Each structure stands twice: as structure tokens, then as C-alpha cells.
Amino acid sequence: MSEILTGSFKVKIGLAQMLKGGVIMDVVTPEQAKIAEDAGAVAVMALERVPADIRAQGGVARMSDPELILKIMDAVTIPVMAKVRIGHFVEAQILEAIGVDFIDESEVLTPADEEHHIDKHQFKVPFVAGARNLGEALRRIAEGAAMIRTKGEAGTGDVVEAVRHARAVMDEIRRLKTMADEELYAYAKNIGAPLELVREVKRLGRLPVVNFAAGGIATPADAALMMQLGMDGIFVGSGIFKSENPAKRAAAIVKAVTHYNDPAILAEVSKGLGEPMRGRQVAALPEEERLAVRGW
């Protein structure tokens, strides 16, 4: 091929591969985006309200104003991501038109379609999507997601759901690896995933795309925990800019993700970070306030 090929699945997952071992931070202003970049973030998620505020204020949560996203894109050299509602392919068309680097089809926003997710193959821009288990992850990949993240429970500062979802995916992959080939038909049916992708996961011993942790990560220790559980990188939403010293905490989480297996360095970077976000215990959340159940 002497022709230039853009928007291929290879270049979509390629960007996700470049983000590995890094931290992606939620920001609501260009100033916060600069702080995140200076702290060593590999990308920022541009939005009007962090999940903790969406949770507190209620109402319908939608794609952010493109003007705000463009200002954040102008403020930093690292990739900029933005969120669209589940199934809202026109919000995705708008974000692609303004040139965001990655779209998050996110349960943190109010779903626009209770049956169908976006057909992500139709876009040149790559998508990341949330998953609680292997079947959900593979359904999103079948729709064209170039990156997966755990859903966790966004805006709580409680890591328990991210751990649950990471463990679920890793455990299902471990079991799949030992299954006989003739068992894969029934297994694919049971988890509601395409057979071809189930076979691919068995062959690779991992998801065929990059898999980050998200939803409730608030400390360097949380971030390193998710890395030790086998995640490829970390999203931190409310955990940074809802804490007492965002710049210091952001830099500490970046270092913790690189040195996730080195307890001496983890101890060092965890010192004197000020108050973390206060947070809300997931176990005490009423069912109707849980975001992770959105998406299908």
C-alpha cells in the first residue's frame, strides 16, 4: 500500500496501546487540563462536570459543550477524550467533527438508547467503553470499541466496584484459557459474546484491546491495586480535582502507575498528599443512583 490509510482499527487500538501504563484524568477547565498534563497524564477527559458533581446535582447528563472541549484541546498537547451518552451516535458525530482523539461511550451520562450502543465501526475516531464482565467487554469490542475500561462506580471515590469488575474480567479470561475448544460455543452463548472474539481471547490469554481501570480510583494505592490486578492503565475522574491538592495527587498517581510493583516507591509517593475526595460508599448507594448498571 503506497496509499495513506486513516481510521483503520489498527491505528485506533494503536493509540490505546500508546496510553498503556498511563493515567487519564477528568478535567472541567483548560487550567485543570494543564495541571493534569504537567502532572504526567497521558490524556485528559474533557467534561463539564466530574461524575461526583453529576451524581450530586442529578438531572440529565449529556455531551459537554464543544466550545469547552475545544478550549481544553487548545490548552494541552496530550490526547483529549470526551464522553457521549450510550447510543447517542450524533453526539459522537459532533465530537468526531471537532477532532477529539478518543470518545468514551459512557454510563456516567444519561443513556440515550436503552437497547443499542453506538456502531463504533462507523467512525474514524476510536472509542472506549465500560464493562463489568467479559461478555459486556466483548459485546463492546464487537461494536467497534478500541479500548475497554471497567465501569467501577464513577464519582464515589470507592474502588470496590472497579475491583469487582476487573476481577470478573480477569477471572473469566483465566477460566476461558483452560476450556476445551468444543466448550466455547455454549460459553459464548452464555456470556452473550460473539464466538470469534471468545476464541480470540482464549488464544491471546487477554482481551484483544487495551483494558483500563475506571470508576472510584482516588489514591496512588488504588491505582497500583488496579494495575496489580492486571489492568493496563488508569482513569481517574473525580478523585483528583475533588481532592485537597490536585496537582500533587495527580503526579503521585502517575508515579504509582509506573512503579505499581514497587512498594517502597508507592509508600514514598503516598506521603503528604492532603485529603482525598471524601467520597461515597458504594454499598450505601440506593439502587437508582448506581451508574454501572447502565449499558447492556
Added chain:
Amino acid sequence: MPEVVPNPEALRAYAQQVHSDLTIGVLALQGSYWEHEAMLLRVGVGVREVRLPEDLDGLAGLIIPGGESTTMGKLAVEFGLMEPLRAFAQEHAMWGTCAGAIFMSKDARRQQPLLGVMNIEVERNAFGRQVDSFEIDLDIPALTAVDPDPRPFHAIFIRAPLIEAVHPPAEVLARLPDGRIVAAQQGHLLATAFHPELTDDERFHRYFVHLAQRAPVRAG
């Protein structure tokens, strides 16, 4: 289907196939370091992840992977790697892909930590944003040093930099069809704006191992 490389744990099976006493390091601060490790293991050399200065001891060469150059630069400064990496590059082979190439350059047209070991100037995100990331076949004559078949190399550019200027003793290694520079070499130092670690083509990694075996190679 896409192929994302298994994590290093899963790669240990390959490691038994190592048939060389050469060990190449991969800077593992952030980015596509597993992909490089997998390619090196396929080529048949030993591999070590480098996160701290002491990890450089005994290595025959070092790859600085793709990722975010601002993140890598910050972490390299914080963990005292800048001077040890510069000293390493004096005597040993070093190869930067994409962000790694930016990190090795003398000038990236903005304030960020750079090793400055290669006499090249780069422009970050020179092709635009992610929707402009692309694949293309390139002719890279130097690769015939490790494989006589002069077939094109399939190059993957992800939010890639461009090598705007190559000053002696650095030399141009590859250009786009329109003439813009996307790879350079300076003795045992190598910079590519694209990602050989995202392909199945081992020639660039073989070429780097070939340099590592001969380093120090004085340029010019």
C-alpha cells in the same frame, strides 16, 4: 482481528527461546513497552524493563517506546534517569519510536525534558489529531543490512511527530513519499516517527540488535 500483545507475564513462555547472551532494555515508564518486548523476544534476545537508573546495568541497548513524551520526560526527571540515559547513549545503541524519538531529539519546539542525544529537530503531532493517524508502506533501504529482500516496511503513525530537520552527524533513514523525514540514524542511535512494534515485521528490531552488537558506532 486486532492483536494486543499479552502482558510480560504471558511473554515468559517466549523467553525460553532466547538464543543470544545479548540483553536489550525497554524503558517501561509508560507506553508500548510490552509490544517492543514481544518483538525483541521474537528476535531472540534477552529483555529487561527499565524504570530506574540501576536497571541499565549490563544492557547492550535500550528502546524508548511510543507513548506520551511529556509523561515519559516527567517520570525520567523524577526518577533520576536523564543523566544515566545520556551516558548510556554515548556507548550503547538506543532507539526511540514516536514519543521515544521526540525524547531523544535535541529540539521538540516546546519546553519539555529531552535527552538531546540525537542531532534532530522534531515537530510533535505534526500530522494532526488521532483521526489523522495513518498506515503507509515505506521503502527503507537500510533494512537490507538484516534482510536482503527490499520489500516495503508497513509503517503505522499514531499522532506522530515529523523529523523536521536532521543535522550531521545524524542521517536520514526513511522518508514519506512526499519527502518528509520519518526516520533517522546517528551512529548507534535510531529514531522513528512510526511504530515497528505494532507490526509483525521484525526487520527494524533486527536492525537495532545489529547496531547494539556493534556499538559504539561513531557517526559521521
